[in-house]
Amino acid sequence: MKSNLHMYVMAAPLLTAFLVNAWGRSNRKIIAPMVLGALALSTLLAIIVLKQTLGSGSLSYTVGAWTPPWGIELLVDPLSALMLLLISAVSFIATFAAVPCVKRDLEDRQHIFFTLYLILIAGLMGLVLTADAFNLYVMLEITSITTYGLIALGRGRAPLSSFNYIIMGSVGASFYLLGVGYLYLLTGTLNLADIARYLPALQGSAAMATALAFILVGLWIKMAFFPLHGWLPRAYSDAPDGAGVLIAPLMTKVTIYLMVRLMLTFQSPEFLLMSMDVRTLVIWVAAIGIICASSLALAQRNLKQMLTYIIIAEVGYMVGGAWLANDQGLTGALLHIVNDALMTLCLFLAAVAISYRTGGLGFDRLKGLYRRMPWTMAFFTVGAFSMIGIPPTCGFFSKWYLLLGGIEAGQWEFVVALIFSSLVNAVLFFRIIELAYFSRPEEGASSEHLPLERQEAPWSMLTPLAVTAGLLIVVGLGTGPLVDNVIRLMIPVAF
Amino acid sequence: MEGIVAEIMAKYNYWIYVVLMMIGFYAMIGKRNLVKKLLGMNIFQTSIILFFVSTGAKKGGSIPILDKQAALQGAVDVNLVVNPLPHVLMLTAIVVGVSVTGVALAVMLRIYRKYGTLEEDEILHKIETE
Known part of the structure; x- marks a missing residue:
């Protein structure tokens, strides 16, 4: 069905970005209402789009009236509508916490920050919407360039971390572009659905395998799939707090969604992209990645850095789940994209609220936090339980699907890695809960900036945190309808 | 030997693309100076531009500006016209590359103001001793 409703979802943040840049310079007070207004509009429209796609299938918009396969098509089906809703809702919630952080950290550069912030959101939405391989590259670079800028606004060694990310990110994007070039040579088209029509005839050709290998490695660098994850921990932990709450939940997840989307578009039960050996290899790498990243998380002495290694481990969950290529594994991977975005958002919001009050996230600063910030820590605990996978939080259900998928496919190394990582997560988070609940800050030098009286995070940070923690449980309880009505629709029956 | 040279x-354009790509890759991974890393990135991107542009080129092909009448009557021989699409794609890719380079240069400027050097080892040393 032709429609341009989903274009407005993306246009709202994009156009507001320019208005924020133009007006926000002289009048700082209007920045936050404008950003929040645009994102609220996006979220509302995304809900309507999701409802429409569930009723009438996919909506399509042809840019500039150049009909596909020649022109660029922006396509939204139930799954991309779900991602669109996820992006707009997560960014809307994250903005409430970002505003006070940015006000404190980047007093006179707020309009610049929020311009980049909104363009990043629009870019992420574009990634989800586009049905054109080259347009996807452009959107990928729009999100990356804005992220480089946002990270470089941080303090300390942030510029160096951002530079390393630029180098790695550009290699990833270039590999992707190269892969698209080979696909174009082979099929003569850039429309994803159109490419998928020609691919089965090329089965077994070395050029197609090269093309797909380049595309996959490019995306893996962008999503920080172990062993290509080197840039992520420093980049995400050095980013300003206001940017971290947006980038950490969304960037890697949207890239993983792209990989799953390409896999679902290109392959059919009669035509699988890679041979069994390659699949097994990828799942092994994912399993090793999960174990290594979880172990590295154990070695961290800073909450935010610990969370970045958990993100890398979670990337392994989703990549491995998608490559299991059975019904349960794909369901688990797609469900985990939604759940992991919400869990990461919850934990990062809590981390930002803690560092807003204590000025840092080293483990020694977490002592006695349950007394100082009881609500923040309560919601943090919900997020932590979800990360470990304790029902009824949503983290349990997607992990359950992933485990079932691993068992069904007989990939025991993946099952072992998932269980190992859950245990490590339990150790990690109970260590923090123990520190924050039972330990008292030591007497002496450190106690002057850690008074024991209650000092809760400001309302603007606590409310989004409470909403996210609530969402973790609501999504967890609503797993059944979510899987049956949205995610299962997109997975070919024969898997 | 002659067979290899022939x-x-x-396909010398594809060989040049591969060689350029490897040079760029080496500079990005092997060099410790941030400017050289950035230059390596630019060479890497240029090699991909060369790859795309050569895919559109044809021996004896002319510029793709067609006579409307001839095109409508199907009288255009596609083998005599260069494929413009890869070139257009590369215009966009060049814009993307320039933007990334611009951001990287700006970030590098901040690194230099902060640490007074662009050698990665010296910067890391300064961070450790801070």
Whole structure:
């Protein structure tokens, strides 16, 4: 069905970005209402789009009236509508916490920050919407360039971390572009659905395998799939707090969604992209990645850095789940994209609220936090339980699907890695809960900036945190309808 | 030996693209100076531009500006016209590359103001001793 409703979802943040840049310079007070207004509009429209796609299938918009396969098509089906809703809702919630952080950290550069912030959101939405391989590259670079800028606004060694990310990110994007070039040579088209029509005839050709290998490695660098994850921990932990709450939940997840989307578009039960050996290899790498990243998380002495290694481990969950290529594994991977975005958002919001009050996230600063910030820590605990996978939080259900998928496919190394990582997560988070609940800050030098009286995070940070923690449980309880009505629709029956 | 040379000469543009790509890759991974890393990145991107542009080129092909009448009557021989699409794609890719380079240069400027050097080892040393 032709429609341009989903274009407005993306246009709202994009156009507001320019208005924020133009007006926000002289009048700082209007920045936050404008950003929040645009994102609220996006979220509302995304809900309507999701409802429409569930009723009438996919909506399509042809840019500039150049009909596909020649022109660029922006396509939204139930799954991309779900991602669109996820992006707009997560960014809307994250903005409430970002505003006070940015006000404190980047007093006179707020309009610049929020311009980049909104363009990043629009870019992420574009990634989800586009049905054109080259347009996807452009959107990928729009999100990356804005992220480089946002990270470089941080303090300390942030510029160096951002530079390393630029180098790695550009290699990833270039590999992707190269892969698209080979696909174009082979099929003569850039429309994803159109490419998928020609691919089965090329089965077994070395050029197609090269093309797909380049595309996959490019995306893996962008999503920080172990062993290509080197840039992520420093980049995400050095980013300003206001940017971290947006980038950490969304960037890697949207890239993983792209990989799953390409896999679902290109392959059919009669035509699988890679041979069994390659699949097994990828799942092994994912399993090793999960174990290594979880172990590295154990070695961290800073909450935010610990969370970045958990993100890398979670990337392994989703990549491995998608490559299991059975019904349960794909369901688990797609469900985990939604759940992991919400869990990461919850934990990062809590981390930002803690560092807003204590000025840092080293483990020694977490002592006695349950007394100082009881609500923040309560919601943090919900997020932590979800990360470990304790029902009824949503983290349990997607992990359950992933485990079932691993068992069904007989990939025991993946099952072992998932269980190992859950245990490590339990150790990690109970260590923090123990520190924050039972330990008292030591007497002496450190106690002057850690008074024991209650000092809760400001309302603007606590409310989004409470909403996210609530969402973790609501999504967890609503797993059944979510899987049956949205995610299962997109997975070919024969898997 | 002659066979290999003939093979390379027949597709020399693709060989140049591979060689350029490896040079760029080496500079990005092997060099410790941030400017050299950035230059390596630019060479890497340029090699991909060369790859795309050569895919559109044809021996004896002319510029793709067609006579409307001839095009409508199907009288245009596609083998005599260069494929413009890869070139257009590369215009966009060049814009993307320039933007990334611009951001990287700006970030580098901040690094230099902060640490007074662009050698990665010296910067890391300064961070550790801080």
